[in-house]
Amino acid sequence: MTWSIGWVDSRRKAGQRTPVMDGVVAVAVHTEGLNCFPQDCKYTGEPPNGLSRCTTIQNGPANGIKENGNPYLKAAPLSALKQNGLLQSLAADCIPSKTEELSLEVERAQEEWDALEIIQPVPAEDLIPSTPISFNEALQHFQTTDLGGPLKNIQPTLHRTGFSAIAHFLFGPPRLHKDLVEERDLLFAIGQCSLDNGQAVHMRVLQTVYRKLTCTRADCPRYGPHWENVGFQGTDPATDLRGTGFLGLMHCLYFVMDPEILPLARDIYKLSQHPVQNFPFSVMSINMTRIALHALREEVLSKECNRRQQVVAVLNDFYVGTFLHLYQLWKTQRKTISDSGHVLKEVEMFAKKNPKQILKRLEGYLKERHSTSPDALIHNNPSSGDAGSQIGIQGTKEGKEMNFIGVCELPPETEGEARLI
Structure with missing residues (x-):
């Protein structure tokens, strides 16, 4: 100028x-x-x-x-x-x-805001946590679902030939009673089912397991690194369920929803978070399901199933008892994740050879824990309890004995917390 x-x-x-x-x-x-x-x-x-x-x-x-x-x-x-x-x-x-400077700042801020991704509002119904689901309700879902496809792919027993077949027939465990074959096959069919995002029951099972272990009330996203907090190996739990199918998640649900064994589940989960002795809780649980399925397929649980006239309840207890055995071994011998392969092999061999001992140890552990808990001291005192409370304790114990009713015998619309009858 x-x-x-x-x-x-x-x-x-x-x-x-x-x-x-x-x-x-x-x-x-x-x-x-x-x-x-x-x-x-x-x-x-x-x-x-x-x-x-x-x-x-x-x-x-x-x-x-x-x-x-x-x-x-x-x-x-x-x-x-x-x-x-x-x-x-x-x-x-x-x-x-x-004024012009302010206008420039506003324009620049508007450009930066427009460059951000559009945030979609969360529907109000998604903010409401899902209703926790019990093991019995989830089992009823599979009983009333057509599992014709998975049933065609199951292998409920080992195919033995030659001397192995003769030795198993003469010296092996007894065969499973024919009235229990359908119940056994259902468990193997569930083991062939994958996690389905379109099934509301599947999602409720997944959310219930997460909320029970982490003691949270809100649901978590379907995918994300938060699943590693409960012991899955990645952002999608379905990838870890490929070996045992949905049965691996069902066993974990049973572990956290049974009030009698929930304290044990939380003790194991706490150990899995240890700075030195940590291990992936959910992955370890799936391995316990795998061992239980192998034991059922090799008929080492047939004698106990015939005695109790149940398969689901026996398999659940065997799963928990095997997990208890691993927990005690891992904690007392100060095992770390580098020992996991050797420990799993040792636990599997012991459980298959000693199924009765596995179940007895679990029963003794629960009795000892129940007798030392504060609630047990109150119930054992006649002056502080009544007959109703004693009946409630017995009812809880007997309620674990689940009777199989057969596939597709319940109407599909059956819902609620009803026990299997």
Whole structure:
């Protein structure tokens, strides 16, 4: 930007000094870059007495250099500009106001906001936690579901030939009673079912296991690293269930929903979080399910199933008893995750060879824990309890004995916490 301002006085040519007088100011201003448009400002007025008209050349330097014989005017001092208000007006044109600065900030913030991903609102129904599901209700779901496809792919017993078949027939465990074959096959069919996001029961089982172990009330997302907190190996629990199918999740549900064995489940879960002796709880639980299925397939549980006339309850107890054996071994021998392969092999061999001992240890552990718990001391005191409380204890114990009713004998709409009858 170039500008020039001055007085032209004919008497100054004769060497006379004339004081500055109020008169007409001739200004030539060329601004460039203000609002992206060049501006030329020029004002010429009539001179006072004794002054000749001021002539200015626009776009020229105000240093007195001649061009076409006409001298340029020299720049006036800043004090003169201040007196005439010109400096203020020029500065106002060049410097943006506070309002303009605020507008720029708002525009920039709006651009940053628009660049963010659009956040979808969460439906209100998704904020309501799902209702916890019991093991019996989940089992009823599979009893009333068509499992024709999975049933075709099961292998309920080992195929033995030659001397192995003869030895098993003569010296092996007894065969499973024919009335229990359907119940056994259902367990193997559940082991062939994968986790289905479209099944509400499947999702309730998954959420119940997570909330019981972590003692939280709200549901968690279907995928995410939070599943590692309960011992899954990745962001999707379904990837760890490929070996045992949905039965691996059913056993974990039984472990956390039975009030009598829930303290044991939390003790094992606490050990799995140990800074040195940690292990993935859910993955270890799935391995216990795998061992239990192998024991059932190899018919080492047939004698106990025939005695109790149940398969589901026996398999559940064997699963918990095997987990208890691993827990005691892991804790007392200070095992770490580097020992997991050897420990699992040792536990599997012991459980298959000693199924009766596994079940007896679990029964003794639960009795000892029940007798030392604060609630047991109250119930054992005749003065503080009544007959109703004693019946309630027996009812809980007998309620664990689940009677299988057969596949698809319940109507599909049956819901609730009803016991199997």
